[in-house]
Every structure is written in C-alpha cells, then in structure tokens.
Amino acid sequence: MAAVTAQMVKELRELSGVGMMDCKKALAEADGNIERAQEILREKGLNAAGKKAGRIAAEGLVDTLITDDKKIGVIVEVNSETDFVAKNPDFQAFVKQVANQVIVSGAKDAEGLLTTKWHLDESLTVAEALSHKIAVIGENLIIRRFERLDASGNSYFSSYIHAGGKVGVLLELTSTGATDALEEAGKNICMQIAAMSPTFVNRLEVSQEYLDKEKEIFTQQALNEGKPANIVEKMITGRIEKSLKEVCLEDQIYVKDDAGKQNVAAYLKTVGPDVSVKRFVRFATGEGIEKKQENFADEVNKAMQ
Numbered sequence: 001m002a003a004v005t006a007q008m009v010k011e012l013r014e015l016s017g018v019g020m021m022d023c024k025k026a027l028a029e030a031d032g033n034i035e036r037a038q039e040i041l042r043e044k045g046l047n048a049a050g051k052k053a054g055r056i057a058a059e060g061l062v063d064t065l066i067t068d069d070k071k072i073g074v075i076v077e078v079n080s081e082t083d084f085v086a087k088n089p090d091f092q093a094f095v096k097q098v099a100n101q102v103i104v105s106g107a108k109d110a111e112g113l114l115t116t117k118w119h120l121d122e123s124l125t126v127a128e129a130l131s132h133k134i135a136v137i138g139e140n141l142i143i144r145r146f147e148r149l150d151a152s153g154n155s156y157f158s159s160y161i162h163a164g165g166k167v168g169v170l171l172e173l174t175s176t177g178a179t180d181a182l183e184e185a186g187k188n189i190c191m192q193i194a195a196m197s198p199t200f201v202n203r204l205e206v207s208q209e210y211l212d213k214e215k216e217i218f219t220q221q222a223l224n225e226g227k228p229a230n231i232v233e234k235m236i237t238g239r240i241e242k243s244l245k246e247v248c249l250e251d252q253i254y255v256k257d258d259a260g261k262q263n264v265a266a267y268l269k270t271v272g273p274d275v276s277v278k279r280f281v282r283f284a285t286g287e288g289i290e291k292k293q294e295n296f297a298d299e300v301n302k303a304m305q
Contacts, residue, residue: 002032012037018046019128046135055140058286059083061092062168064159065099073157074102075170076146077283081139086165086285091141094133095165101126102146110143147281155278158186162194166285169193172278185271188256189249192264193282198249201277202265206244214240249277 004027012023012034018041026044030036060079066072078095085091097120098113105126107113114127121129126143134141149172151157158171169190175182200206218239222232245251250265257267268275 004028004032008032008034016041016046019125019131021124021128022046022131046131055081056289057081057140057142058289059086060285061086061095061165062161062283062285063095063099063165064161064168064170065096065103066157066159067103070156071151072103073149073151073159073170073172074099074146075159075168075281075283076102077144077285079142079144079286079289085137085139088137091137098143102148110145113143113146145283149279149281156182156186158183158190160187160190160194167194168283169280171280173275174278175272175275181271182275185268185275189264189277192252192255193249193280195255196252197282198252199247200249201279202248202250203244206248211240214243249280
C-alpha cells in the first residue's frame with residue numbers, strides 16, 4: 001500500500017474542498033491514487049461540498065445560547081444560500097450545535113473554531129463536520145461569526161431572536177440580584193436593540209473620532225443646503241445631539257413606552273436603582289454580504305436546462 005503523504009492530502013483537499021480527515025481516508029482507500037480518491041469522495045457524496053464552496057451564502061440563521069447559570073452567553077451566525085434551507089430543522093439543529101461548540105471549544109474566532117474537534121464526534125474537526133452537513137443539505141454553508149461573552153460579578157445574560165433567526169441579540173445586564181423583574185427587563189432591552197439597532201450603550205462609549213466624523217458630515221450637509229456660515233455651528237450641535245439619541249441605547253426612546261417620552265436609561269431605573277447595561281451584541285443575518293441578484297425567469301430557465 002502506497003504511503004499517504006501530507007502533500008497528497010493537501011492536493012486532494014484543494015481539488016475537492018472536503019475536510020482533511022475524509023481526504024486522508026479516501027487516499028488510503030485508493031492506495032494513494034488521487035483520481036480514484038476523488039471518485040471515492042463523490043461516491044460518498046462528499047465531493048459535492050467542494051463544488052458548493054464558491055456559492056454566495058447570505059441567508060441562514062442567527063442563534064444564541066446561554067448557560068444555565070447565565071454566566072456565559074454566545075451568539076452565532078451560520079449562513080446558507082437560501083431562506084428555504086434556513087427553515088430546515090436539520091440546519092437549525094446544526095446552528096445550535098455550532099453555538100454549543102463555541103462554548104466547549106474556547107475558540108476565539110470562526111477560523112479557529114473550524115480547526116477544533118467537533119464535540120459530537122471527536123474524530124472530526126468542525127470543518128469536516130461542516131463539509132458533511134453541506135453534502136447532506138446540498139447548499140454551501142458558512143460558519144460566519146460568533147461572539148462569546150463571559151459574565152463577571154453581578155452580571156446576567158439575556159437574549160432575543162427575531163423573525164425566526166433574522167436578527168439576534170445577546171445582552172449583558174448588571175444588578176446586585178437576579179429577579180423576575182430583571183429577567184423581564186433583559187427581554188425588553190433585547191427587543192429594543194433588535195428593533196432600534198443602537199451602536200453604543202451610552203455616550204461614554206462614543207469616541208472623539210466618531211464625533212469628529214459626524215461633525216464633518218453634518219457640516220458638509222449644512223453647507224450643501226446653502227445655510228449661512230454663522231448658523232452652521234448651531235445646526236451641527238443640534239444634529240449631533242439628535243444622532244446620539246439614535247445611536248446610544250440608553251438615550252433611545254423606550255419602544256414599549258406608549259407615551260414615547262421615557263428613554264431606556266429611565267426605564268432601567270424603574271427596574272432597579274443598580275440595573276444597567278454592560279454590553280450587547282446584535283447580529284443580523286447576511287448583513288454586509290453582497291447578495292447575488294438574479295432575474296427569476298433566468299433562474300427558472302437555468303433550472304430547466
């Protein structure tokens with residue numbers, strides 16, 4: 001039997017897009033013949049994963065996972081090519097498995113996560129488990145990103161998933177005690193973040209660089225509107241103030257306040273004098289990914305052919 005070298009495994013992996021362990025097994029079975037190894041991968045339905053790897057995956061799901069003691073929180077985004085697959089129970093279960101993998105692996109980013117041992121089968125890496133799932137589901141899938149937050153002191157996590165996984169929020173609240181009121185507040189603030197998409201918790205997080213950039217933009221806007229130079233400065237101050245009320249969570253009008261006057265900071269004071277938001281993460285599925293636009297009639301014609 002011919003020896004299987006690392007270079008042979010690398011070459012087959014590049015040709016097929018399949019995980020290294022599966023490539024090594026196929027080469028061993030093929031006695032080192034790369035062409036036969038490719039056939040073996042095809043026979044096992046694995047080579048299809050490589051063909052799908054170039055397709056744009058801008059749909060998918062965002063999901064969250066919080067440990068029972070509410071001290072570790074994870075938010076993940078796993079992408080698929082179509083919304084149809086995002087509704088597939090098998091895919092949804094896989095996203096939850098990925099969230100659990102983040103907790104048990106200690107990986108720092110998506111690239112590092114792919115190299116860790118898959119917690120459901122340690123003979124596989126996460127990359128290989130992903131290739132298997134691509135072969136089964138029949139679309140390109142990408143573990144795009146995640147955040148893992150570890151609470152310290154009197155902190156607790158809450159989360160919220162909107163529209164079946166289109167938007168997800170992971171929130172860390174601080175308080176001297178976990179109560180039903182605090183849990184309810186966590187849900188409410190998560191919904192606020194999902195709906196209003198703030199950038200910062202409060203003004204203390206806003207950098208001077210951000211303010212300078214906003215001032216530059218608003219100055220140009222005012223000049224383009226033909227405003228006199230002597231009132232431009234006053235206009236800029238007003239517009240920056242309005243902007244901060246939109247991008248800072250605590251300054252935003254609380255969406256569940258029917259009167260539309262109470263901001264989030266005031267709402268939190270009604271929950272408890274020491275309740276505050278420490279940090280949050282908001283993911284929206286596919287944000288920042290350039291989606292491929294195709295004419296529907298063209299898609300049908302391609303399918304017919």
